[in-house]
Amino acid sequence: MMQSCVTIALVPQIKSGPWIFWEDLEASMAQASKLGFDAIELFTADATSIDMGQLEELLSKYALKLAAVGSGAGKVIQGLTLTDPNPDIRAQAIQFIQSMMDFGAYFGAVTIIGSMQGNALPDRREESLAYLKEGLEYLGKHAERIGVPLIYEPLNRYETNLFNTLDAARIFLQGLSTQHIRLLADLFHMNIEEVDMAQSIRENGPWIGHVHLADSNRRPMGMGHTLMKEIADALKQVDYQGAISAEAFPWPNPLEAAKQTMLAYNQYFTI
Template sequence: MKLAVTIVQEASQAAPFVLRGNFEASIKKAAEIGYDAVELHIADPSEVNLEAIQTACSLHGVSVSSIGTGLAFLRDRITLTHPDADVRKEAIKRMLSFIQFASKLDCVVIIGLIKGIIKDNGDGQHYHQLLNEAMLTCIAAAEQAEVTLVVEAVNRYESDFLNTIEESIIFVDRFHSERLKIHIDTFHMNMEEDSAGANIKKAGKRIGHVHIADSNRRYPGKGHYDFSETISALKEIGYSGALSVECLSLPTPVEAATGAHHFMRGLL
């Protein structure tokens, strides 16, 4: 397993992204701290200089583990299940651009908030129909581009669909694609899972990405989450992807990144 840290150019201070500002500078800082990879959080790939990111990663010896798509929802308010058909088309178009962007970086693409929530659609049956149609389109593009999509299990206070690993297993199995996997997050698991270790083992090879934050969404070691159980279960299922630190940037971004790295290296 490799350690990654989330980086973002601009976001609310309440958002759980660690290193902030210029991407190239954050990539350099992540490498200096000792991270193996970075997770890019972007709203629209067309606004990002891909070549500059590739150059910075090559220069500093890190890779891109993953692309977070949540800013497309937070900034532009687009979702795959939006009641407005034009907004849905834009969300699918954006997802396809994320997939092509990821194909150049050999990384996974996260599907979290961009999937939308049932209450915003207003019709559960319609929501599931729209999400299934959108996922089929995205999966087909991901298979062609050889990119893995990971659907995030998010706690009930932020999402009203796919809160647990068990629900996520049922969802991804429906599509019968090796390019669709489950994305777990220790912050959300702390609220939703009856046994994080057992449920990770149940998911097995379906696990495609992991977010790391403590129970209070501070960096690991600042709360009460049992990371040793999670790491043990991930090792047992042979998970070899990234553990990506997605936590509040407190007390400062660099202190959060450094503290998380020190704690997680100790466990690994």
């Protein structure tokens, strides 16, 4: 069964990003619960920024699940990526992501690799891909040990030159020995890169482990021109069972953005 999910960012350095709720964890969770969300997706500075006992209490108090944790702060704050030519930085990036995986796995939540994948060096793409493969192989084996898959996110061409479509990322993942990495279908990135978003979902369905919900302009779904019904139908056809997580700008404000997200979720996924 798919679950409605909303993003909460607790990292001041990324406050201009596409996250619905900000800063106050409990107040955000209270609003999410009141609006009927099933789960939350958290963006924290690192794996120790939130007391796990406190988070466990809040999840119980507001009847929410932790669906996913983002790792982007590793790049934004510490400048870490899996494709950095410096082996020490790559090792730190792996360690950072692994710590986020351990944090998330305690709650059964997946960890997302988005911006921490980095970029291919000019004229050294194969070298960069070798670095990425090395990191993902290690982290995929760790995902197997902790029993929660790792999520790899294809980003649009303006954010990475590695893999921009579900197909391209899936082909790369198929070449790994690990079987514990899945794809994130981010509808904003897909709107830029995919020829047919619904068809891409149908073709890559078994590989999709997480979905980011945002309209074509990265506002909440229903505030742009994305043909959401076709996408929702495709997710149902491939029997997707994960979170539908709102990673969108808090436009016009967090509360209204969250309300619009639930309106769209109920329109497309509860019928």
